Amino acid sequence: MKSKKVISGLKKKGFAESRKTNHRIFHYHTKEGKRSRIYTMFSMGKSEDLGDPIISMMARQLNLNKAELIKLIDCPLSQDDYEAILFEKGLI
Amino acid sequence: MRKHKLYNATNDDQIKDYFIRDLLLMQSSSNPKSIFDCNSHNNPSELSGESYIALKQFTVDSLNLQFKKEMCFTVSKDESGQYYCVLVPEHNLDVIARSESDLVEEIKVAYAYMWEQFVKAEESILTPDAQKLAEVLREVLEVVS
DSSP states (O other), X not given: OBHHHHHHHHHHTTEEXXXXXXXEEEEEXXXXXXXXXXXXXXXXXXXXXXXXXXXXXXXXXXXXXXXXXXXXXXXXXXXXXXXXXXXXXXXX | OHHHHHHHHHHHHHHHHHHHHHHHHHHHHHSOOSEEETTOSSOHHHHHTOOEEEEEEEEETTEEEEEEEEEEEEOEEOTTSSOEEEEEGGGTEEEEESSHHHHHHHHHHHHHXXXXXXXXXXXXXXXXXXXXXXXXXXXXXXXXX
């Protein structure tokens, strides 16, 4: 999966971007505006294509399975749906 | 009589030691501890032969942090076998890297980020779960000047 696509997908779903050293970090803020414990981080050195291991790690960090993460990025999984998943898991 | 008592006590202690050691071996082979105090006498990674990263003090972007006790992180390989991983759910830590030295950097950056985002943040801007995480991190980490 292309990193540009992942980044733009996350930003559309309530993730705020910040940078630390050579890392890009995407942190989830709830619709209520609260900062959650959920974030994903990858180094800027990572190639344009994010391989399977990176996607798996991101899915774990976002408390989703891989299929759900792809849906979150591709759009069918809305921010409301994502918050419903996090709420069910007691994470927000 | 006295000797006999002493002999029994030693014997009991040996049995206890074997029992604890076996228990640790069973625990480490089925469910290895992802993080533990490096100075603990019962080092799970030594017993199971797994590799681990020891970390005490570190600096990221001029933020100096240290673990109150030197912590050891158990290192594993991901499913593909290409990446080294450290996963500590209780600290919200999930990092992977191509090399063990890169993995150390990932751990440092993650803790520094979490320190700034959770521990230093006003409680009111955090979700309840993020507040709990801040508490956990505050218990194990501190800033050093």
